[in-house]
């Protein structure tokens with residue numbers, strides 16, 4: 001595949017922006033080589049500036065559940081632009097979008113719109129601390145909640161010890177109130193509450209994890225987190241920025257029948273525009289300024305263009321739910337990739353929830369970061385580039401989930417499976 005224009009534009013970008021990107025995840029750091037520069041998306045496809053076509057399984061890291069240039073979203077954005085791009089004042093669209101979220105997500109009685117998933121989780125953490133008057137927040141290794149200082153924390157020296165910064169620029173002072181435990185490690189969360197119970201403000205988790213690859217919580221773990229937070233008066237925050245409206249209309253919480261105290265949202269809710277949200281029990285949300293005293297604000301929060309896109313997206317998902325189709329496509333792709341890996345003799349495991357999935361280059365089921373980190377990332381990189389050369393654009397890291405959209409077809413899935421079989425057999429067979 002000729003990608004010379006991409007290379008030229010990326011060289012230009014590296015001189016202008018750190019790493020030539022505006023988000024680290026896009027820089028192909030995990031797979032080597034240079035990122036591809038794209039011109040447009042259409043349905044299930046992306047087209048790069050050299051005219052190459054790819055079946056897109058990143059979907060902008062989740063938002064494109066209905067495919068690129070979805071008609072209703074496109075029309076809504078065009079119409080909104082004609083009325084002005086930003087007022088910094090209340091609009092009816094914010095009420096409409098808030099109602100659509102509250103109607104869909106079991107835990108959300110009130111909501112605040114923000115501009116990204118990071119803003120949503122950062123704000124939710126602050127509200128949980130303000131509401132409980134406590135400091136400690138528990139997160140889990142392998143879970144990513146955006147670039148919030150207090151969540152850019154690595155595990156402490158032992159379970160139930162407080163964390164240490166995982167990035168330069170994050171201070172020890174910020175990290176000392178965060179504890180990082182093992183996902184699906186029931187004993188660790190039990191020990192943490194036994195030791196620190198009445199000091200724990202919140203537990204934040206991905207109820208379906210996508211950020212160490214697709215990993216689900218065991219029922220025992222999920223029930224332990226819910227019952228321990230309940231017992232100790234800590235706020236349980238489900239970070240559904242990725243899995244919200246993705247795995248079901250009501251998100252992972254509606255699939256598992258576990259209701260958190262707060263939920264963070266992003267990606268799909270903005271229809272591909274910059275929009276996030278946090279919400280939860282009215283009793284908690286009433287602590288948010290100006291109703292309460294926990295400060296939260298944003299110039300472009302509830303922006304008319306983003307809310308128009310979000311309304312169109314959530315109405316489409318409510319009125320024409322794609323989840324049955326997505327389950328069918330997901331089942332087809334999962335079976336095909338498993339067959340291809342088996343035929344090539346590749347040690348692998350797969351985890352899928354609806355239209356989000358990961359093929360792990362690891363024979364063991366991946367249940368948490370300690371098993372995820374054993375994946376053969378070198379093998380993944382070769383698989384990734386082999387698929388790129390066959391017009392298939394997978395997430396550029398073993399520790400991400402792929403996303404299928406309602407615009408994908410059986411033919412797209414079958415092309416992907418055939419390409420994967422060719423690549424895996426040539427590299428391992």
Ligand code: KE4
Nearest residue numbers: 023025061116117118144145146241242266
């Ligand atoms: P944003 O600030 O990127 O909108 O959302 C942060 C975030 C919060 N919570 C979860 C569960 C998330 O997955 C994310 C962001 N996800 C990554 C992909 N794993 C976004 C890709 C990127 O950073 O460019």
